[in-house]
Amino acid sequence: MSMHPSNPASGRPEDPWGRGTAPLPAQANPSWMGHVQPGNYRPAPGHEGAPVGTVVPPQDQGTMVKAARSRSGLLGLTVGVSVLALLSLFLVVPFLLSSTGAAGFVVGFLASLIPLSVVLLAVHIIDKWEPEPKRLLYFAFTWGAAVSIAVTLLIQPFFVLAFQFSDEADLRTYMATVQAPVVEEFAKSLGLLMLLLLARKHFDGPVDGVVFAFTIAGGFAFTENILYFGRAIAESADPAGDFAQVFFLRGVMSPFAHAIFTGTTGLVMGFAARRWHTGASVAAFLVGLLPAMFLHNRWNSMGQGFLADYILVQVPIFLLALGGIILLRVAEKRLTRQRLLEYSAAGWFTPAEVELLATVGGRRTALNWAGSYGRKRQMREFLKAATHLANTRQRILSGRDVQLHQAEERQQLQRILALRAAVAS
Known part of the structure; x- marks a missing residue:
C-alpha cells in the first residue's frame, strides 16, 4: 500500500489555497447528505510534495483566537453541565430514594446498567466512523441522566395544577399520555439545543444529531429505569416477579424507546445544522419535538392491546429507525x-x-x-x-x-x- 502522496491530478482548480470559490464539480454531492451550494465550494489546498508550511497559508491571529475559543467552549460545556448535574442530584436522588427505598435503588441502579449498555453500544457503532468529542458525549449523557430528570420534576407539577381531575385513573392517563411526552421530550431535547447553539462546530449533520440524541435519551432512560425497577421491588407483594416483568418490558422489549423518541428530534436538528443559524436551530428544535412527542404518546397509550400494538406498530417503528440509521451511515x-x-x-x-x-x-x-x-x-x-x-x-x-x-x-x-x-x- 502506497503511503506517499501522488502528484496533483490535472485539472485541479486554480486556487490551491481555498481563498476563493471554484466551479462546483458534478460529483461534489455524492448523496443527499451534505449538499454543497455552488457559491460555497472551495478547492482543497494543493500539496506539491513540499513541507506543509509552504503550501498551506499560515493562520492569522484572529482565526487562532477563534480556535482557542472553540476549545475553551468544550471545557465550558463540560464544567457547566457538571455543575448543573450536581445541583440536579440534590433533587433527583432524594426523589428516587423516597420512591424506591435504599434496596430498590441499589437493585434498580445495577439493573439499569444493562439496557444502558445496549444503548451506548448502539451509539458507539453509529459514532464509530467519526467519533464525537468525549466531552460532548459526557455532556449529552450527564444532561440526560441528571439535568433533564430535574427539569422534568420541576415542570411536572405545573401540568398537574393546570388540570383538576376527580378520578385518579384519569389523572394517571393524563400524566402518561400528555404530561410525560411533552415535558420529558422537551427536557431531553433542550440539551440538544444547547449542543447545537454552543458546540455547533461539532454538531453539523443528522448523524451527529442521532448520536447526541441517543446519548441523552440513554441517560434519561437509565435514571427512569432506576425508578421503575426500584418501585417494582419496594411497592410489590411479589418483588421478584414484578421486577422481572418490569425489567422484561423496559430492559428487553424497549431499551431503545426513549432513544427513538428523542432521535427524531436529533435527526431534524441535524439537518438544520447543515444551514446553521440561531433561528433555524430553535425552529428545528420546536419542529423536532413534534414527532418525538407523538411517538412517546403512542407508546404510553398502549393499554390492554399492548402486545398487538407492540408487534404491529412499535416493532415496525424500530425497524424503520434501524433502516434510517443504516442509510445515514451509508450516506x-x-x-x-x-x-x-x-x-x-x-x-x-x-x-x-x-x-x-x-x-x-x-x-x-x-x-x-x-x-x-x-x-x-x-x-x-x-x-x-x-x-x-x-x-x-x-x-x-x-x-x-x-x-x-x-x-x-x-x-x-x-x-x-x-x-x-x-x-x-
Missing part, C-alpha cells in the same frame, strides 16, 4: 469518500489510499496490513484523522465559519503528514 461514508477524493486530486492521498480510507473493507485491509508490521495503532490514528479531515472539509463547504474550519484543516493536514510518516516508517 456519511459516501460523503467521506468524495471529500477525500478532493484531497486526492490536490495531492494529499493516492486514489488507492482513498478506497482504503473511505470503505469498511478498505479500513480492515489497512489495519491488517499495518498490524503485520506492528503499526496498527498508528494506522488507526491515520484512519481517524482522514475521516476527521473529510468532515472538516464538509464544514468548510457548508459556508459556515469557513475561516475557523480552514484553520482546523491546516492543522489536520500537518497531522496527516506526521501520521503518514509514522505508518510508513
Whole structure:
C-alpha cells in the first residue's frame, strides 16, 4: 500500500489555497447528505510534495483566537453541565430514594446498567466512523441522566395544577399520555439545543444529531429505569416477579424507546445544522419535538392491546429507525469518500489510499496490513484523522465559519503528514 502522496491530478482548480470559490464539480454531492451550494465550494489546498508550511497559508491571529475559543467552549460545556448535574442530584436522588427505598435503588441502579449498555453500544457503532468529542458525549449523557430528570420534576407539577381531575385513573392517563411526552421530550431535547447553539462546530449533520440524541435519551432512560425497577421491588407483594416483568418490558422489549423518541428530534436538528443559524436551530428544535412527542404518546397509550400494538406498530417503528440509521451511515461514508477524493486530486492521498480510507473493507485491509508490521495503532490514528479531515472539509463547504474550519484543516493536514510518516516508517 502506497503511503506517499501522488502528484496533483490535472485539472485541479486554480486556487490551491481555498481563498476563493471554484466551479462546483458534478460529483461534489455524492448523496443527499451534505449538499454543497455552488457559491460555497472551495478547492482543497494543493500539496506539491513540499513541507506543509509552504503550501498551506499560515493562520492569522484572529482565526487562532477563534480556535482557542472553540476549545475553551468544550471545557465550558463540560464544567457547566457538571455543575448543573450536581445541583440536579440534590433533587433527583432524594426523589428516587423516597420512591424506591435504599434496596430498590441499589437493585434498580445495577439493573439499569444493562439496557444502558445496549444503548451506548448502539451509539458507539453509529459514532464509530467519526467519533464525537468525549466531552460532548459526557455532556449529552450527564444532561440526560441528571439535568433533564430535574427539569422534568420541576415542570411536572405545573401540568398537574393546570388540570383538576376527580378520578385518579384519569389523572394517571393524563400524566402518561400528555404530561410525560411533552415535558420529558422537551427536557431531553433542550440539551440538544444547547449542543447545537454552543458546540455547533461539532454538531453539523443528522448523524451527529442521532448520536447526541441517543446519548441523552440513554441517560434519561437509565435514571427512569432506576425508578421503575426500584418501585417494582419496594411497592410489590411479589418483588421478584414484578421486577422481572418490569425489567422484561423496559430492559428487553424497549431499551431503545426513549432513544427513538428523542432521535427524531436529533435527526431534524441535524439537518438544520447543515444551514446553521440561531433561528433555524430553535425552529428545528420546536419542529423536532413534534414527532418525538407523538411517538412517546403512542407508546404510553398502549393499554390492554399492548402486545398487538407492540408487534404491529412499535416493532415496525424500530425497524424503520434501524433502516434510517443504516442509510445515514451509508450516506456519511459516501460523503467521506468524495471529500477525500478532493484531497486526492490536490495531492494529499493516492486514489488507492482513498478506497482504503473511505470503505469498511478498505479500513480492515489497512489495519491488517499495518498490524503485520506492528503499526496498527498508528494506522488507526491515520484512519481517524482522514475521516476527521473529510468532515472538516464538509464544514468548510457548508459556508459556515469557513475561516475557523480552514484553520482546523491546516492543522489536520500537518497531522496527516506526521501520521503518514509514522505508518510508513
